[in-house]
Amino acid sequence: MISRVESAAATRRSLLDAAAALLNEGGPEAVTLREVGSRAGVSRGAPYRHFHDKDDLLAAIAAEAWDRLADEAVALSADPARPAHDKLRDMLSGMLTIGREKPHLYRLMHRAPAAEEMLRAAARSQDPFLTVLSDLVGPDRAHHYGALLLTSVHGILGMEASGQLSREKWRTDADEILETLLGALPAG
Amino acid sequence: MISRVESAAATRRSLLDAAAALLNEGGPEAVTLREVGSRAGVSRGAPYRHFHDKDDLLAAIAAEAWDRLADEAVALSADPARPAHDKLRDMLSGMLTIGREKPHLYRLMHRAPAAEEMLRAAARSQDPFLTVLSDLVGPDRAHHYGALLLTSVHGILGMEASGQLSREKWRTDADEILETLLGALPAG
DNA sequence: GCATTTCAGATGACAATGTCAACTCTTACG
DNA sequence: CGTAAGAGTTGACATTGTCATCTGAAATGC
Numbered sequence: 144m145i146s147r148v149e150s151a152a153a154t155r156r157s158l159l160d161a162a163a164a165l166l167n168e169g170g171p172e173a174v175t176l177r178e179v180g181s182r183a184g185v186s187r188g189a190p191y192r193h194f195h196d197k198d199d200l201l202a203a204i205a206a207e208a209w210d211r212l213a214d215e216a217v218a219l220s221a222d223p224a225r226p227a228h229d230k231l232r233d234m235l236s237g238m239l240t241i242g243r244e245k246p247h248l249y250r251l252m253h254r255a256p257a258a259e260e261m262l263r264a265a266a267r268s269q270d271p272f273l274t275v276l277s278d279l280v281g282p283d284r285a286h287h288y289g290a291l292l293l294t295s296v297h298g299i300l301g302m303e304a305s306g307q308l309s310r311e312k313w314r315t316d317a318d319e320i321l322e323t324l325l326g327a328l329p330a331g
Numbered sequence: 332m333i334s335r336v337e338s339a340a341a342t343r344r345s346l347l348d349a350a351a352a353l354l355n356e357g358g359p360e361a362v363t364l365r366e367v368g369s370r371a372g373v374s375r376g377a378p379y380r381h382f383h384d385k386d387d388l389l390a391a392i393a394a395e396a397w398d399r400l401a402d403e404a405v406a407l408s409a410d411p412a413r414p415a416h417d418k419l420r421d422m423l424s425g426m427l428t429i430g431r432e433k434p435h436l437y438r439l440m441h442r443a444p445a446a447e448e449m450l451r452a453a454a455r456s457q458d459p460f461l462t463v464l465s466d467l468v469g470p471d472r473a474h475h476y477g478a479l480l481l482t483s484v485h486g487i488l489g490m491e492a493s494g495q496l497s498r499e500k501w502r503t504d505a506d507e508i509l510e511t512l513l514g515a516l517p518a519g
Numbered sequence: 520g521c522a523t524t525t526c527a528g529a530t531g532a533c534a535a536t537g538t539c540a541a542c543t544c545t546t547a548c549g
Numbered sequence: 550c551g552t553a554a555g556a557g558t559t560g561a562c563a564t565t566g567t568c569a570t571c572t573g574a575a576a577t578g579c
Contacts, residue, residue: 147575151527175565186529188567193527197566246443255434255492265495290501291483291508298486304443307453313478320479327515334546339556363536374558376538381556385537524577531570536563543558549551 155193157183163204166247174201202258205251209264212237213271220271227278228325234272235296235321242300249300269293280329288328295324343381345371351392354435362389390446393439397452400425401459408459415466416513422460423484423509430488437488457481468517476516483512 145153161182165174176197177187194200215237219230242249252265269289276285276292299317302308310316333341349370353362364385365375382388403425407418430437440453457477464473464480487505490496498504 147525147527154527176567177565185527187565188530189528191528191567250443253489253493253495255438255494257493257495262494266500269500286500286502287507287511290496290503291511294486294490294496294508295479295483296486297489298482298484301441301485301489302482305441305445306443306450307441307445308478308482312454312457312474314474315478319475320482323475323479342556364538365536373556375536376559377557379538379557520579522577522579525575527572527574529570529572532568534565534567536565538562538564540561541559543556545554545556547552547554549553 151193154183154185154189158185158190158193158200159204159207162200163207163248166204166251167245170247171201171251176200199258201251201254202261204248205254206258206261206264208241208248208252209261209268212241213264213268216268216271220275227275230275231272231279231292232325234275235292238293238296239300239317239321242296242304246304250304253297284329292324296321339381342371342373342377346373346378346381346388347392347395350388351395351436354392354439355433358435359389359439364388387446389439389442390449392436393442394446394449394452396429396436396440397449397456400429401452401456404456404459408463415463418463419460419467419480420513422463423480426481426484427488427505427509430484430492434492438492441485472517480512484509 158179162174162179164182165178174197176190179200180187180189183189190197190200194203216234219225219233219237222230225233241252252261254261257265272293273285273289276289279285280288299308299320303317308317346367350362350367352370353366362385364378367388368375368377371377378385378388382391404422407413407421407425410418413421429440440449442449445453460481461473461477464477467473468476487496487508491505496505
């Protein structure tokens with residue numbers, strides 16, 4: 144038998160899933176509370192029992208995405224057999240994959256102004272990244288190069304998405320740029 | 332006496348200015364065609380005589396912003412007295428300035444999917460940038476490093492805007508990251 | 520076991536907004 | 550001078566976010 148709180152939690156989950164699916168399929172303008180409710184099997188007003196408003200729902204989706212990324216990064220960094228350099232590459236390409244396969248979600252994860260909860264989840268996903276970098280370039284330089292790498296990946300994805308990183312104009316591509324950066328890392 | 336086409340052109344200008352002002356003041360959601368028309372002294376339907384729809388108006392604003400940036404870059408690169416290294420720094424900090432002082436406009440300039448006209452204007456603004464880089468690192472490597480620098484600046488601005496580039500977390504900031512990149516440029 | 524409270528959900532209503540169709544009126548043009 | 554063109558206005562409509570109100574079932578207190 145399902146209790147009331149269980150049912151409410153299930154509804155909340157359905158709302159989040161429906162909204163995330165709509166976002167991936169049709170972008171931000173496809174996410175309407177009416178359609179979200181409809182797909183989740185509830186009415187248009189039901190989301191207000193679980194989220195303060197539409198922005199709050201979107202922020203929750205972004206926070207969950209950061210949480211998943213954090214979990215992946217933690218799992219990656221925990222593998223003792225894998226070399227640090229490979230872990231770093233995996234983390235960066237994980238970010239590239241999200242940006243390319245779910246561009247709308249990726250943009251939502253970098254929304255300004257960011258929600259507090261989302262920022263915390265994002266920061267958590269960056270901790271294992273810093274740990275791996277520490278192993279590579281030493282703890283002193285880890286933050287510096289971490290910021291450099293993360294901002295670069297973010298910039299690559301942004302310009303790629305807006306079509307400003309065309310191969311014919313720049314005679315290079317995302318992977319090549321990233322290789323240059325990784326190759327320039329000082330050995331720790 | 333003002334002709335009809337002159338008056339229409341003036342209205343179009345007023346609409347663009349009003350929309351750009353609203354964007355800077357209150358972000359994208361503050362740009363409503365009704366308020367744009369009102370500030371331009373016309374009715375809510377008038378914009379449709381000059382732009383296909385709201386998106387078209389926004390795309391025109393973005394294209395104009397890229398055009399202005401292109402003009403500045405051309406003027407900068409034309410100065411024969413200024414060292415190439417300083418020109419490069421000026422161009423990059425010009426981009427940083429726009430991103431910080433007019434974040435909503437900056438985001439609009441990197442919208443996905445981008446309008447064709449806007450992409451052309453953006454590409455035009457990058458030509459003098461490539462010229463300066465050619466002087467610095469040679470024509471062969473100009474494109475590669477140009478893409479690296481531009482994507483980095485874009486990424487820095489994006490993460491700064493969403494609050495993910497806090498000094499206490501990364502123990503560095505935008506200017507320091509940029510200095511690192513500029514310092515890593517091979518001498519041409 | 521029953522009365523009461525709580526709360527998820529449904530529904531009606533409303534204002535804001537993008538957009539279109541119909542209309543007006545000034546201006547350019549034959 | 551008459552006619553066409555087109556800038557601008559206005560009425561209308563669908564969509565959407567949001568709130569107030571209502572409903573019904575589950576949890577809680579006695």
